[in-house]
Amino acid sequence: MPGTATDVALDLDVLAALLRADGHEVQGGLVADRVGRGQSNLTYLVRDEHDARWIVRRPPRGELLASAHDVLREHRILAALSDTGVPVPQVLGRYVDDALAETPVVVMEHVDGLVVDRDEVAEGLGLSLRAAIGPSLARTLAAVHEVDVDEVGLGDLASRSPYAARQLKRWSRQWEASRTRDLPRLDAMTELLRRRVPEQSTHGGRDVALVHGDFHLRNVIVDPELGDVRAVLDWELSTLGDPLADIGSLLAYWPEASDGATHAFAASALPGFSSREQIARTYLEASGRERSDLDYWHALGLWKIAVIAEGVMRRALDEPSNAADGGPPVPEAIDQLVERAWVVVETAGLDR
Known part of the structure; x- marks a missing residue:
């Protein structure tokens, strides 16, 4: 079931506007699903009405331990590795915007493939x-x-x-x-x-x-x-x-x-x-x-x-x-x- 405003810790309308402002084509509104079995940062598969896909990550809700869940640091590392032989997803945006979320948010490309997580x-x-x-x-x-x-x-x-x-x-x-x-x-x-x-x-x-x-x-x-x-x-x-x-x-x-x-x-x-x-x-x-x-x-x-x-x-x-x-x-x-x-x-x- 697509994510809704009550269970997705992001404002999807704001996210769509930010992606468009950065030159990404977004058709219509966005929907989001929580993905992965990771228990740390919250990870969402975000889709538009034409099924264009992005992966969006943000820290978990609530009080966090110092130095933990730093998605902006993760963004820096992924960007640095983009031209190396290490296979990483391309990072597309980093946003610090209270209208989007109370925490920083990072957007990256969706990579097709198999995740052996179950x-x-x-x-x-x-x-x-x-x-x-x-x-x-x-x-x-x-x-x-x-x-x-x-x-x-x-x-x-x-x-x-x-x-x-x-x-x-x-x-x-x-x-x-x-x-x-x-x-x-x-x-x-x-x-x-x-x-x-x-x-x-x-x-x-x-x-x-x-x-x-x-x-x-x-x-x-x-x-x-x-x-x-x-x-x-x-x-x-x-x-x-x-x-x-x-x-x-x-x-x-x-x-x-x-x-x-x-x-x-x-x-x-x-x-x-x-x-x-x-x-x-x-x-x-x-x-x-x-x-x-x-x-x-x-x-x-x-x-x-x-x-x-x-x-x-x-x-x-x-x-x-x-x-x-x-x-x-x-x-x-x-x-x-x-x-x-x-x-x-x-x-x-x-x-x-």
Whole structure:
């Protein structure tokens, strides 16, 4: 059902006027549908009367944590990547207009393709397509990390200080700001990760790379025939840092059948999808990077996802309209992420 004034956090008439003023052809009025299963920024598919399509993003409703949901920063990153080998949607507008919304709004092109964001979508894929998606994700991530941030104008996007320490500081602060309960196992993992911080890696003379920060299956659009990545989405957590953090997070978002029952989205556990080891190996071969410290970043990725999920749960409790299709995370899912992080560090001997 098309979005209405009561359930879309945008004034669509104002949006139509702004798009026209920027030279975009808009036929008649606009309708909007909430899309994606992302639980952070609100994302809409907006259509005019001739079915021209745009993707529109804005922060969630309600009180927001400091530095979170910065769609204007995301706009800057997408614009900087438009002439690189990284597949991203073209950005078409950025608007800070109280008549449109109480927050900034970004408009980008609609990219046709397949988003594997539901179990039923993954179950409908053939084995060859399932097998192609994981390696394409790994190669695309290697392409992200090959971008020369100074050359594309992102050299001042964030600090170049050691990335692990920055991540631990930021997400510990977010945990304290959004936690709904005590979770001693997460607190203990936080201390272990602080104690085992690795040195920041270098590659090709560069001290940092562009880090996507939330790279996973639901945040890409793939070719429905070949499985190649057509567009990488959701750059709001992007920063400068250690690229192994990105592959660690991808592994954290990639359950396998051997993990057992999980509350997480587990399309990757279906037959035919690559294993975590296959994805890691493809990335390392494509990027030329070393495997050292990858287990640390895998564990930190699981820990970070748990913190993010707690924040999503908090926002949904405070403002139910922020919850995406499928509902917010449940406490058991967050607990499970923390326990998976413990399995990673214990298997790798990082707890000793």
